[in-house]
Every structure is written in C-alpha cells, then in structure tokens.
Amino acid sequence: MSGPALRARVLTIFPDLVAPWLDASLMGKARRSGLLDLDVVDLRAAASDPHRSVDDAPFGGGAGMVLAPEPVFAAAEAAAAGPGGLPRPLLLLGPGGRRFDQAMAAELVAGGGFSLLCGRYEGVDQRIVDHLVDGEVSIGDFVLSGGEVAALAVLEATTRLVPGVMGNTTSADEESFSSASGGLLEYPHYTRPADFRGWQVPDVLRSGDHARVARWRRAQALARTRDRRPDLWAARGGASAQEQAVLEEFGLA
Numbered sequence: 001m002s003g004p005a006l007r008a009r010v011l012t013i014f015p016d017l018v019a020p021w022l023d024a025s026l027m028g029k030a031r032r033s034g035l036l037d038l039d040v041v042d043l044r045a046a047a048s049d050p051h052r053s054v055d056d057a058p059f060g061g062g063a064g065m066v067l068a069p070e071p072v073f074a075a076a077e078a079a080a081a082g083p084g085g086l087p088r089p090l091l092l093l094g095p096g097g098r099r100f101d102q103a104m105a106a107e108l109v110a111g112g113g114f115s116l117l118c119g120r121y122e123g124v125d126q127r128i129v130d131h132l133v134d135g136e137v138s139i140g141d142f143v144l145s146g147g148e149v150a151a152l153a154v155l156e157a158t159t160r161l162v163p164g165v166m167g168n169t170t171s172a173d174e175e176s177f178s179s180a181s182g183g184l185l186e187y188p189h190y191t192r193p194a195d196f197r198g199w200q201v202p203d204v205l206r207s208g209d210h211a212r213v214a215r216w217r218r219a220q221a222l223a224r225t226r227d228r229r230p231d232l233w234a235a236r237g238g239a240s241a242q243e244q245a246v247l248e249e250f251g252l253a
C-alpha cells in the first residue's frame, strides 16, 4: 500500500483540546485506515524549565505574554527529527495572516502535507515568524484567543478534499466555493418529510424530472450567490445568457 495521501502536524500548548478532533468522525476513520497521517505536537513537552513555561513578558513592556522562541523552535526541531518528520509548509495561525479559503485548502492538499503552529497570548516572538515558519494564515477578520480552533478549521477543510476521506466522492466538488461549482454558493437541500408543519418541499424536487431538477438547482445557486455574495457574483462576471434563461425559467431573474 502507498503512504498516506496527506500528512499534517498541529503544534499547540493544548494537545488535549486538539487531539480528540483528529479522532472524530470521517477524519478519525481516514486516519485509522492510513489515508491521513495527522498528529499533535505538544509545545510544552519541549520546554526546558521545570514549569514548562512557553511564554514570557514582552520586551518594551505592554500587556499580555508572548510565546517564546526556545520551546517553539525546540518542539519543531524535535518533531522534524522524529517519526514522520515535520511536514512543510509550517504555517502560523493568527489574525494577521493570509486569508484562508477553499483555493488554499486545495493547494495544501495538493502539496501532500503541512504543519500548523497555533499562536497564543498576545502574540508570538517575531523570530518564530522570521526564522521558523513558512507563512501565516488567518481564518477571517476576527480575533480568537488562540490558533487552535483555526487549525481545526484548516484541517477540516483540507482533509475532506483528500480522495476517499468523504463517504461520497462527488459531494466535495459540488458544494459551495469548489472550482466545479463555478464560484457559486450551494443550492438548498431537502429530505423527508415532504410536508413538515405545512412547509412543503418544492414540487420540482419530487417530479422525477432529473434535467429540470438540475436546472432548478443551478438557478437557486445562481440566485443565492447574486443576492448574498455580490463579491463572488462580480468575480464570476454575473450570469451568462444561458444562466439568465435558467433564472427566468424559475422566476428568479
């Protein structure tokens, strides 16, 4: 059998918080089957002092503590020398990084591996940024207390793109933001019952007319994107003549 399709490491001071996520759901199943090689690196394990401290007060004064270079470099170097190594790029999670999106998720998966360093406290020592990591990633314009939740978001978005991780191999590229969706949001989904508290599933979905169902879904995806995400709508250049016709067919033009 060939090796895992994707290898990733998460460097964190909260290994107990991150580890259960890697075991859960489809991610855990894909790990156990050897498709994914995911692991957590405890930043405190490499701290040399008896208190295993990883942070210190900032030079120049100011509030909060800064993640210190020694334990972080030591943890990264120990991981690099250990089994499986430290897959690169090593990315620091923080609000100042490049914005994470579906295209970056696909890029990381195509590369076969990466590592995520979770920032904490008020910040990380700049020498970690300058001399250890390969880049910085943000999951959005808001500030988390640390990078752990962001790292889990990156792992969820990437691992599910690995062929064989999701139960249904086609669902990953039909959904919102994937290139196959053409930069559109996803159409709405319905399951049974057909009538729930008087709210009906649209007739077209129960018609058995597969071509019409496909056109309705396309029209819904187009209208949602146009109405909710003008940025995505502009980026794709609005609707083509044929798409405009599909919108008109369902009264969404």
Ligand code: ADE
Residues within 6 Å of the ligand: 093, 094, 095, 119, 137, 138, 139, 140, 141, 142, 143, 144, 145, 146, 147, 150
């Ligand atoms: N750490 C703190 N805020 C973050 C953000 N927005 N994205 C990634 N990591 C973070």
